Amino acid sequence: MPLCHSKIVSTIEPGPEILEGRKSLIGDATEVRRLLPQRVMRTIGAWCFLDHYGPDDVSSPGTGMQVPPHPHIGLQTATWLFDGLVRHRDSLGHEQLIRPGQLNLMTSGRGIAHSEESPVPRGRLLHGVQLWIALPKDRQFMEPGFAHHADLPTVNVGGARVTVVVGELGAARSPAVVHTPLVGLEVTLPAGESVTLTTRGDFEYGVVSADGPATVAADEAGAAEGIEPGVIAHLRTGTKAITLSAAGLNRFFVIGGIPFSERLITWWNFVARTPDEIAAARDSWMTADGRFGEVNGYHGDPLPAPPLPAGTLIPR
Numbered sequence: 001m002p003l004c005h006s007k008i009v010s011t012i013e014p015g016p017e018i019l020e021g022r023k024s025l026i027g028d029a030t031e032v033r034r035l036l037p038q039r040v041m042r043t044i045g046a047w048c049f050l051d052h053y054g055p056d057d058v059s060s061p062g063t064g065m066q067v068p069p070h071p072h073i074g075l076q077t078a079t080w081l082f083d084g085l086v087r088h089r090d091s092l093g094h095e096q097l098i099r100p101g102q103l104n105l106m107t108s109g110r111g112i113a114h115s116e117e118s119p120v121p122r123g124r125l126l127h128g129v130q131l132w133i134a135l136p137k138d139r140q141f142m143e144p145g146f147a148h149h150a151d152l153p154t155v156n157v158g159g160a161r162v163t164v165v166v167g168e169l170g171a172a173r174s175p176a177v178v179h180t181p182l183v184g185l186e187v188t189l190p191a192g193e194s195v196t197l198t199t200r201g202d203f204e205y206g207v208v209s210a211d212g213p214a215t216v217a218a219d220e221a222g223a224a225e226g227i228e229p230g231v232i233a234h235l236r237t238g239t240k241a242i243t244l245s246a247a248g249l250n251r252f253f254v255i256g257g258i259p260f261s262e263r264l265i266t267w268w269n270f271v272a273r274t275p276d277e278i279a280a281a282r283d284s285w286m287t288a289d290g291r292f293g294e295v296n297g298y299h300g301d302p303l304p305a306p307p308l309p310a311g312t313l314i315p316r
């Protein structure tokens with residue numbers, strides 16, 4: 001398992017490890033907290049990218065999300081909103097508004113392009129997570145596709161309300177099609193309560209607090225670590241349960257999966273295995289050779305790819 005060397009190994013009893021995100025800009029206006037990849041932890045399961053943004057006031061003109069058409073290969077994008085409204089357009093011709101409680105799941109495979117923007121009218125707040133899922137090597141160049149899931153299963157666990165965005169929790173199973181064993185959950189916890197979620201022993205997990213200070217523990221008896229927006233808690237395989245609590249009403253996004261053993265090159269919006277795959281995708285986008293198609297309806301130019309780095313891209 002090539003990735004294991006980069007994951008922190010501890011001989012003390014397993015508990016959450018807290019990792020800080022870093023601030024980054026998306027488009028011109030949206031500041032995000034980038035929680036994956038981390039230098040010491042590239043993936044959680046096949047989840048290979050996680051941005052948490054907002055809540056931002058996007059009510060005035062010129063604010064909000066404006067991400068021009070750009071390409072992807074080798075991954076699925078998952079868009080999840082806690083508040084607000086985003087319009088997706090892609091080069092397969094889909095146009096889709098997404099609202100809280102719904103999942104946009106785009107499969108890039110060999111190539112797709114899309115844009116994302118705050119529509120007019122749109123309400124005051126924008127708050128969500130943008131995730132990527134690495135496709136396994138035998139499907140990295142699969143046919144592209146797009147799915148919008150407006151009717152995801154929800155489960156009450158104690159006082160918490162859990163939406164099964166990806167994968168399953170107990171008997172509830174998301175209709176979203178993914179290509180490795182994964183889970184993605186939104187957990188809404190009333191103020192002052194706690195909830196314990198059952199886990200799979202062969203999964204590792206990540207927990208993000210969307211709204212405010214909260215705690216996460218590896219099971220009901222385990223030591224609780226504090227989290228807040230801007231950090232991600234990582235729980236290694238073998239975790240028996242995840243207990244979440246918060247003083248105020250809080251939403252969490254929980255991801256998990258079997259540790260992803262393939263080394264990846266992640267550059268710009270591409271996930272690949274070799275530098276040649278990255279260079280070919282960049283060339284296709286910059287020469288508009290048809291691999292990615294065109295996004296119709298977005299007012300503005302597509303995003304140009306940055307120059308390739310001077311050094312060799314190394315799978316990590």
Ligand code: MN
Nearest residue numbers: 070072077114
């Ligand atoms: Mn994108």
